[in-house]
Amino acid sequence: MIPSSFVLMLAFVTNVQSLSVSDGIKRKIEWDTLKIRWGPDPSVSNDEVYVRQPRTVQQALQEQYKPLPDTLGEQCVGKxxxxxxxxxxxxxxxxxxxxxxxTIAGVQIAFPRSSIKGNHYSFGTQKMFNTEMINGIAMYTLTAYFIEPPLICTVGRxxxxxxxxxxxxxxxLQNGTNPMIDSIELPLWENDMGKTKWVKGGCFKTMGDYFFFSQSSFFSAHHDHLKFKGQLSGFGWAIVANLNFSRRTERVLTPAISTFLIPVPTCIPKLNDELGGFTTQHIYFNTNPANLEC
Structure with a gap:
């Protein structure tokens, strides 16, 4: 079994727009979009790759989005x-x-608990995975918020x-059952990552530089291994399971692992092959191709 401290999600950072505090310029993130699912060309956005998401309820309703059933979508403060x-x-x-x-305040991915086969990963003991019934199905959920959680139901934007x-x-990133107090705030600039438990991986064209959240010993030597200075352009989920519940997820091919995970633990390629590929999802705030180069 992979330990629960192994890779749970990933963040990728641009290597342009590299302002630092010492520049004497106020740093401003440029999150001009919200798109889901990776594709080889970030300039292409359709219903398969870099799928543009509505950022207001009004837009969502116009695009046939609906509140979650059983009053889940009708109450602001849930379980x-x-x-x-x-x-x-x-x-x-x-x-x-x-x-x-x-106004948009976050995203969530939920997948059936029954879809998990074997005991390769301890989902039940990992705080970032919450459990919930959605549409009568027992689900694991992963949740990310884009503004401070206490403001979502009180002030908003x-x-x-x-x-x-x-x-x-x-x-x-929600890391427990109470999003008000259990959420982890990520640095927005790469030159602030060295102060955290996020560790640098490789750089993948069309994604930028990878950082993984882990406390595993095989990552310890890489906590301060930062090469570029840039702003956060997006993040993603990496789930140790082969899931086929949504069109908005992706499959990891074993040869690609070494391009973003450095070093590659010896157990990972074998397990990825056994499962038929881990499940990932990429969420973008900025898809300017120049921002996603290596």
């Missing part, structure tokens, strides 16, 4: 999630979270703030 949740076509691979004012600030003002 393990905050915000108003919407989905399209009953696809739990891309649940959008909106705040009090109907106006349309003018969305236009001025972009998709979000930060990235907060």
């Amino acid at each position: 393990t999630t905050i915000g108003y949740r919407y989905w399209k076509g009953n696809d739990t691979g891309a649940i959008l979270i909106f705040d009090k004012q109907g 106006t349309l003018s703030q969305l236009e001025r600030e972009g998709t979000g003002t930060g990235l907060f």
Whole structure:
């Protein structure tokens, strides 16, 4: 079994727009979009790759999104999630979270617990995986927020703030049952990553530089291995399972692992082959091709 401290999610950072505090310029993130699912050409956006997501409830309704059933989408403060949740076509691979004012506030991926085969990964003991019944199905959920969680149901953001600030003002990954106090805030700039437990992997063209959250001993030598200075352009989930529940997920091919995971633990390629590929999902805040080069 892979230890629960192994890779759970990934973040990728641009290697351009490299302002630092010492430059004497106020750093501003440029999150002008919200797209889901990787493709080989970030300039192409359609219903298969770099799928553009609505950033207001009004837009979501126009695009046939609906609140989650059984009142889950109608209450802002839920059992393990905050915000108003919407989905399209009953696809739990891309649940959008909106705040009090109907502005995008986060995303969630949920997959059936019954789809997990074997004991390769301890989902039940990993805090970032919460459990919930959605549409009568027992699910594992992974949740990310784009503004401070306590603001989602109390203040929210106006349309003018969305236009001025972009998709979000930060990235907060829920790491427990209470998003108010259990969310991990990620640095928005690469030159701040060395102060955290995020460790640098490789650089993948069309994704940028990878960082993985881990406390495993085989990563310890790489905590300060930072080559570029840039802003956060997106993040992703990496799930140790072969899941086929959504069109919004991807499959990891074994030869590609060494391009973004450095070093590659000896058990990973073998397990990836046994499972038929891990399941991943990439979420982008900025898809300017120049920002995703190596």
